[in-house]
Amino acid sequence: MPVTTILQSRRKQEAQKRLDFYNDKHREHLLGLLAQRFQEPERFQPVFVNVLKKVINNLALVYLEPPKREVLNGSEQDKAIFSEMAESCGLSLKLKIAARQVKLLKTVMLRPVWRQGRMELDLLQPHVLDVETGDTPEELKAVIVTHFPESGRDEDTVFKRWTAESVTTLDARGHTIGQEPNPYGVLPFVPLWDGIPAGDFWLEGGDDLIALQEAINTKLTDLLFIIEKQGFGVGYLKGGEGSELNPVYQVGPGSLVSLPENGELGFAAPNAPILDILKSIDFLIKQAAITNGLPASSLSTEAREESGISRLIENRELQEKRSDDIELFRTYEKRLFEVMRVVWNAHNAGRQLSEKAQLSVDFYDLKPKASQGEQIAAWESLLSMGIKDEADIVQEMNPDIKTREEAEAYLLQRQTFRAKLKSPAMANNEPDFLTE
Template structure:
């Protein structure tokens, strides 16, 4: 009895995981506008309503609102975050500069991707890697990973695995699954036996003959937007569903509305011509020929239109866009083609809405930053043991303070000038701060040198 129950539960978990992978892959297909997969999904949806032969002839239309919605929701990293190493309760400038030097050069872009994936999937993983003597952050879509969690904590990872193709001695690709636990790191070949797939023996990766995890931690940082009872939670499935419906309506509008309204269906009667295909189809390529029944009537050849509801379909498309935007806390006008320019007040309201979204995301992003830093320290400290890597160890008694950039309510030029003048007058900022707002990639030293040069040039020209 116990064995049967265990098998049933295991089978249920496998089905649930397969469904999770399928949902996340669908979300990713829409987010990146994978044309082949979107068209395949569109064909499947159209096939529910239309004949398969008609679907094959349709002009397919699709849009990508999924990416626009997700990118507007993920705004914590709209501007680069500022990271500072804290030691003994005080900022440590030397360690802060060292951390900046070993982080990936594109860390700001990777932050945005990780946040967007977490908004899309609810949970995203970032692999802290080390390649070519540098720390690397690999941000990949969630459906590529399988996880096992602690029996008493569904959010605590005990194993992460993912598939990888590796060339054998003959140069052929073989499928393996790579495994990470806190203590072990290895891979197993995926073998096809009959109609099933099984794993081969554990084999080492590279020179890691003992198959140990050299870092002592699973090198994957988790960004999770909501705790929904299991590790992954549920992503923006409603968004992908609306996107799918929009593509259906647009395709129907183009084919059943615009093309049919413009061309119609040829209709022939008493012409002596008879349609060989008994299945009635519509459109300019499929004339309907009625068999001659009365010789007294003259031959007829004309085009028949179905009076498609073009305006109504367009209104439905706009309504669906507004509905999904409003449910996500966004301004629907930014998604509509005929939207008018927003007033200054509307822009302020939009900014306030985004501030609320940002406020909800700050804590998950801060947890992610802390975990990623701890993993980065473990990875760096291991590889610092090899002199050829040119790394220094990060002390255990330091922690990372992250300052996420604020979202500013839109200001006019005059308002911005008055605000800067007030802050300068009351010592709340310096000229360097003003210039850094416009050139965030410059260091204080570079800005100071540029300001001195500008003053010299201005003084010389005024003569």
């Protein structure tokens, strides 16, 4: 029995196509469409604009800013271990990319991996994955990962079938060629969905955006062809037959032409539907935005100073979508933390992440951009009420300060410096430029 069925193959091809579109690899797909429509597709110059990528990036707004992650009920060692894991695997960046791919592909997976003495995080797309589920789509029984060979030959493809008990290696025909125990006792995979899976593990949706991208590409290619072939005037001669007695003339600046009696020489400009095609392209681009809950202005060619936060504040539908996505990713981050703990502990017997440690995730809150005076007044109000302290404000001002400990160290450093400036020793040793 082959590992990949026809239905699975179609799903994987669709996933690869979406990844190609997102990563600006439109050419081969566009040439295939032209070959279906025209007998001589090689006469066309493929042209495309990546509208799909723009829409996806505008929809994936969970990680506008990195959330604040904190280990609760754990020791200082637990906090240090999590900080080390998050830094080594680039957790915030990987999850931001994963959120975009969830919007694009609808279902992806994260896999914590212990590689070369450090924690890393692999992002796996549907074109390299197969699954076996239990009574519900969320009940994972096995995950099969495709490993494509460097040779490029299909017969050299290898599959790894993971269960909670074992890892089985299969060849391209599905025959077992190796097996070993699963060192973790659980599946080291965390599925991410663009919603709640109901009937199938692989969520569907997004076909409209793919169809719109293909339509935009073909219309742009049509437009360039029309401009090239019909944008120039076509010469005509009335009263001649094109014979030796009445030749077809090649004329240019400074030419003199002898015409037959009642003859006429001129140029006709074809009535190319350039404006109509431009209007249709503009309509398709706007529909790509509107049907996905975005304002048409988000894909406008007119320059506008509008941040992702501004779009969200002005768009109720986007706010609701982001709120739903935050709840999904809050759950995903906690599941990921649990799997990362299992993987870490399996490879670090002398430095364990305790079972009682839990992850708290505080996602970035949306708020309009305030002026400096308004921001200072807001901070002073929060300080007076005890809702925030100076360390919270330092972290808010400087996203590079990731932990509260770093914020407190920064405050102590500033306080020490200010005390030094006010000391008598500093006052008696004023710099020369103050006394000159």
